[in-house]
Amino acid sequence: MNAGNEARKRLGSDKASRQKTVFLIIAIVPSLLGYLLFTLYPNVMSVYYSLLDWDGLSGAVFVGFDNYSNMFKDDFVWRALYHNLLYMIVVPALTVLISLLLAYLLNNKSYKENAVYKVIYFFTNVLSTVVVALLWSFIFDGSFGMLNGVLKLFGLNMNDFYWLGDTSTAIWALVLPMVWGGVGLYVVIFINAMSSIPASLYEAAVLEGARPMTILFRITIPLIRGVIRVCVVFVILGSLKGFEIIMVLTNGGPEGATDVIGLYMFNLAFGKEYHNYGYASAIGMLLFVILVGAKLIIDKLYPEEHVEF
Structure with a gap:
């Protein structure tokens, strides 16, 4: 009897843990992707662009510093x-x-x-x-x-x-x-x-x-x-x-x-x-x-x- 209760508690705990994980993924991943795509990626690319002689349209020439x-x-x-x-x-x-x-x-x-x-x-x-x-x-x-x-x-x-x-x-x-x-x-x-x-x-x-x-x-x-x-x-x-x-x-x-x-x-x-x-x-x-x-x-x-x- 006690073993069955403990098993049900573990199942309930595992289910709650999975629900919490799914909620965190749904809540965090879109914001994280937006940050990576619209903030971090442009900043990293700006560092790369600063090393180029480029007008934004034609071919770029690497000029270093x-x-x-x-x-x-x-x-x-x-x-x-x-x-x-x-x-x-x-x-x-x-x-x-x-x-x-x-x-x-x-x-x-x-x-x-x-x-x-x-x-x-x-x-x-x-x-x-x-x-x-x-x-x-x-x-x-x-x-x-x-x-x-x-x-x-x-x-x-x-x-x-x-x-x-x-x-x-x-x-x-x-x-x-x-x-x-x-x-x-x-x-x-x-x-x-x-x-x-x-x-x-x-x-x-x-x-x-x-x-x-x-x-x-x-x-x-x-x-x-x-x-x-x-x-x-x-x-x-x-x-x-x-x-x-x-x-x-x-x-x-x-x-x-x-x-x-x-x-x-x-x-x-x-x-x-x-x-x-x-x-x-x-x-x-x-x-x-x-x-x-x-x-x-x-x-x-x-x-x-x-x-x-």
């Missing part, structure tokens, strides 16, 4: 990387700071319109990058742009000045649509993180006479450091590899004043004037190394912390 040696001598690469560095510093700082302040106001002030504000802030993330860029192209227009109109109300007549057409202002003008397009998402993320902080901590701080800014920098920010860290990583990496807004608004102009490494690589591979897929792949490998290095530096300078409350 010539593309890499030419890349380090290319002034356009270093100029584009300099612009990336500027955006990597300015855009994340403004995006995270503005998002934190807006999220703090919405989370700690009982405005009746809070739900509407959240939708309005997040609306920019619903729009495509091209739509955002086109909106800002009208704002920056010299003849009928909103920016010049607002400045004129304050007594600053710009005389049809086109912000994206001047080498001294174009690179800084592009910061505005980049920040505007990213703030909404991080406001929602920070609101959700702040709402998990116990209200008793804020009540105790208020009883102690703490001011709102003191509460923000002494309580709120330290308790959501982990979330802020993740957001900073996303914004920095996004500012390094992103180029869509720049491509639509200026395409790297005027005179290369807004060119970034991702746009330069794209134009080399698919532009009207150049079709050097091998050289573009070498630049892509440089961008990959920079992204990995940036992530490692962030992890070193801003280590992950676990906060309990």
Whole structure:
């Protein structure tokens, strides 16, 4: 009798194990195949393409590391990387700071319109990058742009000045649509993180006479450091590899004043004037190394912390 019960238990256990194995295969294999096909394989092939002199269509010629040696001598690469560095510093700082302040106001002030504000802030993330860029192209227009109109109300007549057409202002003008397009998402993320902080901590701080800014920098920010860290990583990496807004608004102009490494690589591979897929792949490998290095530096300078409350 006992032997029969044990046999049935083993059969049941084996059946459950097989079902678990089948479920894991069904759940994991499609995602794994997609990763291998659409992520790993293109990256591996990009390494191979970077060793070729190839326009993407005709026969390829193996040139070894010539593309890499030419890349380090290319002034356009270093100029584009300099612009990336500027955006990597300015855009994340403004995006995270503005998002934190807006999220703090919405989370700690009982405005009746809070739900509407959240939708309005997040609306920019619903729009495509091209739509955002086109909106800002009208704002920056010299003849009928909103920016010049607002400045004129304050007594600053710009005389049809086109912000994206001047080498001294174009690179800084592009910061505005980049920040505007990213703030909404991080406001929602920070609101959700702040709402998990116990209200008793804020009540105790208020009883102690703490001011709102003191509460923000002494309580709120330290308790959501982990979330802020993740957001900073996303914004920095996004500012390094992103180029869509720049491509639509200026395409790297005027005179290369807004060119970034991702746009330069794209134009080399698919532009009207150049079709050097091998050289573009070498630049892509440089961008990959920079992204990995940036992530490692962030992890070193801003280590992950676990906060309990």
